[in-house]
Amino acid sequence: MEMEPSVSRSAPRSSFLRHTLLALACVLAVPSMASAASDPRQYMHGIGAVPASAANTFNVFFSASGLPPRGADRSGSWPHDVYVAQWHADTGVLDAPRIFIRKPEAQEPVTVARNRTGQVMVSFEDGWNTTENVTQRFGIYDTALRPIKPYPQQVESGGHSGHITAVGDRFVVFYSDGWITGGGVDNLGSGNGVYVKVYDGRGRRLHNVDIANERREWWPMVAGGSTRALLAWQQFVPGQTEANLKIAIFDPTSGRVTGEQLLHHHLQYYTYSLTWMPAIERFLLVGVAKGNGFADLIDSTGKVRASIPCMPATVREAGITVNQDKAYTPAADGRLLQLQAGPDSLTLSGTLMNTDGKRVQWRPVGSIGMQRTSGTLDWMSLTEKGLEQLHFDPAKTQPANAVDQCR
Structure with missing residues (x-):
């Protein structure tokens, strides 16, 4: 997803203005960068994967300014x-990518x-063919990626930073x-x-629900459970x-929103992620507040069942990969975190190094973990030079130390 500082909901689209603003916004989005011109999102931004029609095969989608990426x-x-x-x-093996x-203008982050x-x-x-700076669009395809209701379908003119999930058939x-x-x-501002x-x-659209209507609330993320979705x-x-x-x-059948709450203060802007853990019927949310990582285990009513109040900081736009009662997500210090969960328990059980023994320079533009049938993890990380495929072996997990657990 992307923070998109539109001039106004009614302003005409200007590609130069759009990406000038985005370049300025990188200071907010990626505080460690030395200059706006180095915004890594101009090269690649946004990645996701879904099962393909063949067994043990997945379609990996990502947004990129060419391969290798050219930037602006x-x-x-x-x-x-x-x-x-x-x-x-x-x-x-990741097959050669093709343009979908x-x-x-940019179609990102996917x-x-x-x-x-x-x-x-x-x-x-x-950013293509819009009456405003940008618009949130979509397309729907079958498992073999043949069109059902193909792009360009409009979610909202002027909409931005969209994130999607599935709950049942919706x-x-x-x-x-x-x-x-x-x-x-x-002083860059906020979404509205x-x-x-x-x-x-x-x-076909079934529900249209205002969650925070024309309030300074933005950067939406969603995870789909068995019958409900968690919004953050x-x-x-x-x-x-x-x-x-x-x-x-959120209940996608009735369109009803329940359990709204303020979960954390002092959040590091844009640095949170969430997923569903089907083996234990819980949502997992990770993020960064007050400079440290945190994690919360949340049930389908919105109740927090367990928490880790302090752990290594996580990475903006990094995915969470789930294997039964364990979940993995990148740490800002170059490792991979392993969390272990039960219906009412959550612990930082260990950390993993890349199989080459080196710490990873995670980029804040998107990454996802994919589990091989052997049990090892391939982590696909977007970078300024292209998609980097990293490898982690859960059998070599190191126990979390006292520093990792903020002791």
Whole structure:
């Protein structure tokens, strides 16, 4: 997903203005970068994977400005297209990527979900042929990626930062809309609300729900459970350079929102992620607050069942990979964290190094973990030079030490 500082909901689109603003926004999005021109999102941004039609095969989607990535063009615009490549769990081989969607202006960051009956939704923030700076668009395809209701379908004109999931046979699209300048890190401002739309496998809209209507709340993330979805987003705090983290439970059948709550103060902007752990019927949320990582185990009513209040900081836009009662996610210090969960328990059980023994320079533009049939993990990380495929072996997990557990 991407923070998109639109000038206004009614402003005409300008590719130069759009990406000039995005370059400025990188200071907020990636505080460690030395200059706006080095924003790594201009090269690659957004990655996701869903099962393909063949057994033990997955379709991996990502947004990139060419392969190898070129970055911004001479006008400052980002020329991202959406690529897809098949990954094979038996061998760990990633086939050569092909362009799935190509249009002028950026189609990024891509987010993808597959529903119970095999339909696949692909969605992203789109700068092509819009009446406003950007628009959130989608397409729906069958398991073999043949079109059912193909791109370009519109979620919301002016919509941005969308994230999607599937619950049963329905798709849940959680997105932001509008931008308010001023305040926050470097006085760059905030989004102006978060919203949900629900679609069936044919692309028909079933619900349209305001979660935070025209309020300074944005950067939506969603995870789909067995019957409900968990929504998470950040709330602007006047006079501060940190945010509040809010969550709610969403029922895609009724369109009802319950359990809305402020879960964390002093959130590091944009640095949180969430997933569903089907073996224990719980949502897992990780993030960074007050400079340290945290993790929460949440049930389908929104109740927090267990927490890790302090652990190594996690990485912006990094995925969480689940294997039964264990979950893995990158740490900002270059390792991979292993969390172990039960229905009412959650611990930092260990850390993993890349199989080459070196710490990874995780980039804040998207990564996902894929589990091989052998049990090892391939982690696909987007970088300025292209997609990097890393390898981790859970059999070589090191126990979490006292520093990792903030003791």
